[in-house]
Every structure is written in structure tokens, then in C-alpha cells.
Amino acid sequence: MKGLLVRREDILRRLRSWRLKMLTVVGSGICRDHLTDRAKKIIERAEVVYGSKKALDNVREFIKGKFKVMKGFSEAEYSEIVEESKRKNVVVVSTGDPMVAGLGTKFHAEVEPGISSVQVALAKLGVDLCDVVVMNAHSKEVNLREIMHFLKFRSVLILANRRFDIKKLGELKVVLLENMCMNERVREGLASEMELSSDYTIIFIRR
């Protein structure tokens, strides 16, 4: 009888762990051929794959089930995805890495990393991640006081879109990396003399 109980518990544990893995957020990387074999396998096993149009385009050849284009990126949309993941094996594809200003923090889910724009930028700049602080200006205001605070100890790398007011960085010398792995452009100069023209901009300020 004890043996049977143990086996039953074992089965339940497996079911639970299987259940918990029904929702996975997968990073697709940002350049062509950035996808890892781990990510490919997870996408191939999915019954439904969600993502922005861009993210789905990156991984299209590995989708065996259905796919659905995300549009709102709202709490309501996230809730619907969670609901569907109670019945089906669902994957959400996040461009770059889900834990770098991505969709990884929007769900309680397994997360599979991908190559982020931050990594590609650091590779081009020749700077180690342990020498920078990464700031996300897409989702919240990045203020100059905080930037200056970090610059005492570290270089600063800001993820920005064209709405970011670069003039507020004044006479700081910056490197702008725009549209990486697309129509890439790298510029260098004083912040006060720069204009942002892309929603995929990385601003690097050397300490």
C-alpha cells in the first residue's frame, strides 16, 4: 500500500511539474540565426505560439502548432494567454532576451534566454557587462540624477526609443547604436548635438 501511495505522489508531482511548464517565455535573439537549439525545441513542442509580428517572423520556421500575433501587450492580453496555458502547451516568444526589458516579468512562467540587444552592443563596444549599469527608458522615465549616480562607478547603457529626450544628457559624450542587426548605424558625439531617429536605440555613456 505504501508503495502505491508513493507511486501516486510521484505521478501527481510529475503532473504538477508538467502543468507548471505549460507556459514558457522564449527569447528569440535579435539577429538572424541567434536562436539557440534549446529555444527551437521549446517552440517546436508548443501547441500555440504567441508573440509580436516581428518575434513570430524570427521563429516562424520552427512553429508546428498555431500562432497568434500579440497586439495590445495589456494585462488583459496576458491574462488570456495564462488562461489558455491551463489547457494547452503555450509559448510566448520575446525578441532578444525575455529578461532584458522583455516579456519575462509579465508571466509566472518558465523562461528560456535569448541573445539581447545589450549583448550585441557590448560586443561591438568591447565593454564587459560587469562594468555597466543597464537602464530601460522604454517603460519608465530615466532621470539624469540616477544616471549621474551610476556614472560614479560604472558606464551606463540606456535602452531607448525616439521619444527619449537625449538633450537632457547635456554635454555628456555618448555613443548611439541604432537598429542593431537591421539597418545598423553607430554614431558618437555630445548628447546636446544628437537627435534620436529610431525606436531601437542604445545609448552608451562611458564612465
Place this chain on the structure above:
Amino acid sequence: MKGLLVRREDILRRLRSWRLKMLTVVGSGICRDHLTDRAKKIIERAEVVYGSKKALDNVREFIKGKFKVMKGFSEAEYSEIVEESKRKNVVVVSTGDPMVAGLGTKFHAEVEPGISSVQVALAKLGVDLCDVVVMNAHSKEVNLREIMHFLKFRSVLILANRRFDIKKLGELKVVLLENMCMNERVREGLASEMELSSDYTIIFIRR
């Protein structure tokens, strides 16, 4: 005649760009199947592949040329590799990402990113890179004053080995992630009550 000059310049430019790409540092990721297709192609094209025994084991099936195990990780060894790259297409494989406490800053070379232990840790912790500061205790002393300074604004993630004196973090609450993608272990508690037992430890301190 002008046409000929242009063509010659074009050829020289191509030769130069080819020459500059003779040394590439490639990230192999840290878990099985982390290697990207981009990284695989670069390794397959190499005449000589350098790396630690661990790094070479990760990518062995893609090496078509010779391979050489790095041992010293000294300036002398780096210079020898640079010398060889003047005659041959040389790749240095760095476990994880070359720009995360890796070999990327040791050479003036092209760098191809890989999935780092930091990314795997953040995926497990459910924390975004833009909410942390990453510190490298492998290569230099990490002092408590600096940690406390960053903790005012961010969570802190420290890359450490077993020589790191965790007691100096006192009553701070920490999460230890050890040997990721190997015989993984995750522990939580007060720093003063912890002991480090692995040279592949990540210490996470939530803000």
C-alpha cells in the same frame, strides 16, 4: 584607369576587413544546446579553435580545424593567439558570453555573443537585467560599500567562486545559485549563515 583604381581599393578594403575578422571570440552559452547557429558557423569556419577544456567540450562537434586547450589565461598566451591570428582564421571560445566576465575584453577582435550564467540566473529568479547591477568577484575584490551603494537603487548579482567571503555580507538575505546547468543547487538565507562550495556561484541580493 579610374575604374581600375576603384577596383583595387575595393579589393584592399575587402582584404583588410577579412584580415580584421581573423580573430573572433565566440560565446558557447552555459547549458547544453545554448550554442546559436551564428556561433556554430563561425566555429566551423575556423582553422584553429582555442578555449578552456570545458569551452572546447561544449563546441567539439562543430570544430573542423585544429583545436588547442588554453591553460595559462596569461598575457603571454593571449599574445601568442593574436600572433597566430595574423596568419590563420582563429576562434577563441568563451563559455557563457564573452562580454560577461569572459574573454571578450582580452582581445581586439570580433565578438559573437552567447547565453551567460547571468541570463539563466535572471530567468530563474524572474528578475529583469534593467533592475540589477552585475558584479564580478572572480577577477577583483568586491567591497561591501560598493554593494550597499548599488542596493539603494538596484538588486545586486555577484559572480563568485568559493574564495569569496560571503560572511562580509552579514545579515543581508541572499539567494545562492550554484553550478547552473550542471549539478544545480539553489539556496536562500542570511549571508552570515551561508558557506560557498562552488567556483560557479551566483549570489543574488534583492533590493
